[in-house]
Amino acid sequence: MRTPPRAARALTALFAAAALAVTAAGCGSAAEEAGGGAPRKAPGGKEAASGPLTVTHLKGTTTLEEPATRVVALEWTYAEDLLALGVSPAGVADIKGYDQWVTGGPRLAPSVKDVGTRQAPSLETVKALKPDLIITSKVRSEANYDQLDDIAPTLMFDPYSAEGEYQEMRSTLEKIGTAVGRQEAAGAALKELDGKIAAARKRLADAQRDGAEVTVARGYTTDGAAVVEVLTDSTIPGGLLPQLGLRNAWAGKADAYGMSKVDIEGLKPVEKSSLLYVAAKDDDVFATALPKNALWRNLDFAKGGRVHALDPGTWFFGGPFSTALVADEIADALTS
Structure with missing residues (x-):
């Protein structure tokens, strides 16, 4: 695993503190140690949302009987989103690549299972993790979506949306937050991002x-x-x-x-x-x-x-x- 660069290390410390605040109440649970997701706690120690919930995505709507806790992310973007929500994924595609290229934010836990490449993940490995949710992208999984959805409810998003990747990133984080019962954490992560953007804009303005x-x-x-x-x-x-x-x-x-x-x-x-x-x-x-x-x-x-x-x-x-x-x-x- 490469050492994050200077700017990334600074951001890692700030965001990791927020992520730890979300997960601290349930740290050390058997599920989390097994890479099975964080316990269902929202910021401030409150219980996260429970009961059936519905998420809209590219394939229509998916209803979950309760917030997902064992989540497999087949796109790096969604692995990062889960970490921002304080959830440790059960599996992620191409962890080595993630560690090399996605240096912002906390690192994936050693217990997270690598499920193969983003282009062709191992369906057998995904199934063996017994996920209750899979998150993937249109560019990777349009052809095998039904196979994935047979394993577990599968959300599909488009990180390269022609309508705007920035707004897509924000709305997708909120939808994933709903799926894992962490809407408050999604709002907190976006608020933290907005603060970082405002600080960067001030630096640029101060430098004329x-x-x-x-x-x-x-x-x-x-x-x-x-x-x-x-x-x-x-x-x-x-x-x-x-x-x-x-x-x-x-x-x-x-x-x-x-x-x-x-x-x-x-x-x-x-x-x-x-x-x-x-x-x-x-x-x-x-x-x-x-x-x-x-x-x-x-x-x-x-x-x-x-x-x-x-x-x-x-x-x-x-x-x-x-x-x-x-x-x-x-x-x-x-x-x-």
């Missing part, structure tokens, strides 16, 4: 960066070539920028994930902005491959020193912890 134009991107190497994807307004960073008092310089067409794949020449329209990017430490195309190209070196943000690397552990597609980290990293980059 209010209204600055920003381009947010990620980069990596595929088949020996550098790939650059720019994030549109429909993504979580795109939704965050106006709340931070910033403007998204990019107006390109979004793909199914809310990004635009571009070549160096395609960045010409946003060269007057500041470019903020995420890339793996061992595959930082913005620091290695791209500067070898004269077209890149002649872009105004490259010549003007306005290309800023965000921490490699800044995950653009997560829940409230990751979103708070994105806001913090953007503020760090533009004020340092």
